[in-house]
Amino acid sequence: MGTTQLETVPEPKYWHLRTVLSEALESEFSVGEILPNERDLAARFGVARATLRQALEQLELEGRLQRRRGVGTTVAPPRVGVAVGTEQHAWPGAGEDGWQATDSALAVPPATVADALVTGAEDPVHIVRRSRVTHGQPVAAELLYVPQSSVPDLSAIDAPSGAARARAVLRELQRLELEGQESAVELGSARADEARELDRLTGAPVLVVTTRYLAHGRTAALSVATYRADTCRLTFGDTGGVEIHQDPERRAS
Amino acid sequence: MGTTQLETVPEPKYWHLRTVLSEALESEFSVGEILPNERDLAARFGVARATLRQALEQLELEGRLQRRRGVGTTVAPPRVGVAVGTEQHAWPGAGEDGWQATDSALAVPPATVADALVTGAEDPVHIVRRSRVTHGQPVAAELLYVPQSSVPDLSAIDAPSGAARARAVLRELQRLELEGQESAVELGSARADEARELDRLTGAPVLVVTTRYLAHGRTAALSVATYRADTCRLTFGDTGGVEIHQDPERRAS
DNA sequence: CAGTGGTCTAGACCACAAT
DNA sequence: TTGTGGTCTAGACCACTGT
Numbered sequence A, B: 001m002g003t004t005q006l007e008t009v010p011e012p013k014y015w016h017l018r019t020v021l022s023e024a025l026e027s028e029f030s031v032g033e034i035l036p037n038e039r040d041l042a043a044r045f046g047v048a049r050a051t052l053r054q055a056l057e058q059l060e061l062e063g064r065l066q067r068r069r070g071v072g073t074t075v076a077p078p079r080v081g082v083a084v085g086t087e088q089h090a091w092p093g094a095g096e097d098g099w100q101a102t103d104s105a106l107a108v109p110p111a112t113v114a115d116a117l118v119t120g121a122e123d124p125v126h127i128v129r130r131s132r133v134t135h136g137q138p139v140a141a142e143l144l145y146v147p148q149s150s151v152p153d154l155s156a157i158d159a160p161s162g163a164a165r166a167r168a169v170l171r172e173l174q175r176l177e178l179e180g181q182e183s184a185v186e187l188g189s190a191r192a193d194e195a196r197e198l199d200r201l202t203g204a205p206v207l208v209v210t211t212r213y214l215a216h217g218r219t220a221a222l223s224v225a226t227y228r229a230d231t232c233r234l235t236f237g238d239t240g241g242v243e244i245h246q247d248p249e250r251r252a253s
Numbered sequence C: 001c002a003g004t005g006g007t008c009t010a011g012a013c014c015a016c017a018a019t
Numbered sequence D: 001t002t003g004t005g006g007t008c009t010a011g012a013c014c015a016c017t018g019t
Helices: A013-028 A038-045 A049-061 A109-114 A151-155 A162-172 A194-200 B013-028 B040-045 B049-063 B111-116 B154-158 B161-172 B192-199
Strands: A064-066 A072-075 A080-086 A099-107 A124-136 A137-146 A181-188 A205-215 A218-228 A231-237 B065-068 B072-075 B080-086 B097-107 B125-134 B137-147 B180-189 B205-215 B220-228 B232-237
Touching: A013 A049, A038 A049, A049 A064, A049 B180, A064 B040, A072 B080, A080 A124, A080 A137, A080 A181, A080 A205, A080 A218, A099 A162, A109 A218, A124 A162, A124 B049, A124 B192, A137 A194, A151 A162, A151 B049, A181 B049, A181 B205, A194 A218, A205 A231, A205 B180, B013 B049, B040 B049, B049 B065, B080 B137, B080 B180, B080 B205, B097 B161, B111 B220, B125 B161, B137 B192, B192 B220, B220 B232
Parallel strands: A080 A231, B080 B232
Antiparallel strands: A064 A072, A099 A124, A124 A137, A137 A218, A181 A205, A181 B232, A205 A218, A231 B180, B065 B072, B097 B125, B125 B137, B137 B220, B180 B205, B205 B220
């Protein structure tokens, strides 16, 4: 990476900088390599640190860089593809899918969740916490809402919370016949608790996947999962086929 | 919205500010309403304009606000759900789906696209441009790559480009038997041309949906569509059911 | 401890839309 | 021309990680 001077172009400095850095990442750096620190980089390009940071922010958003306070900025590996909408129509917790149930308790869900489920606004539901790990990295945190009516036989369980209870709820869910599921994906920012679980800072961009599981013509469960937007590529497929890879710059012809 | 003073809390000012503004949006503003300008807001909360802007940025990312240069900051309507992965297994361009084919030409695709398709690296493919409009707002811009082998009968077409040619490519595509499709969603930032088409600034956050269409055991077409991340909620479903709505704050129990 | 990225300030000027 | 959001600067200090 030379001491390139920025030309006077009709585009913002930080955007041009992003392009220059992007090319440098491809040609002069390898995955995991650590970049010079922000103060040095800014000086090298003759811009204020804030401007340099704006460029780095873009690249981090695009999954090209990873920044960690107290450590430095490193070149990120390509995004990992995580399957979220396979055609197998499987209940959460079926098979080995990388999810780990961590906790569960009976509580009153947020109003919008109660709406989507058929329960009354004050009816408590089972809330199952799960986290998903891929390649040793945490990629998602989920809250799964299960109305008591979906798992009537669970009354036998006496544990008020804990991982074992979470697994019990999931096990009971398998007994229902799954008729279908539908998901929605949108951009959000990590709440403090989610951020902690995903090893990111509060406010980090996440992809929020809301999935509704249908059985008996009703919504039998509702899942709200937040995925790290910087490291994940969510795959929805009905073929189980090969990975589709995306060019860092999505260059058009 | 009062002249609330920020308390000293162990969280960043901009994050606290985001929360305060978020609550104000729910209780004191209605959709489309215009907020006080940034300088006034910053003064009112006793912070620098840059800090106030950091909070607004978060809220815009979450689809709560819309900012337009020269105009102001307005309260955004709830995100619109746009279907991207229905179970009907339909080719692009089938039926009325909100897409509009605008142009098409024969050109050599980017290397990564050529990889996904089976074509050689230098083989030109049909590139179809489409844009998607919902509720009068542009929500997505797409590039559809179709190998010549997928539409052999198209050779009869002599127009080198144009909307009519684009429609012809799509029409030919319908004749193939679609075996399946698989999609991936990831976060990206709008290139200059995409940004123009989506009525946003360069670098605006977008959801990039890459879809592979399968026929005859091969990839018959590849679509790369960029959706406005601020206004869109992408839905993948196999039930055609009701909308799932998401609480502005995604409050956990 | 030294070094990193994260937050924050108080300004300045620019690009754009409406008047 | 006026007022808006967008860009940029040159600092300061904070929070965290490693040694």
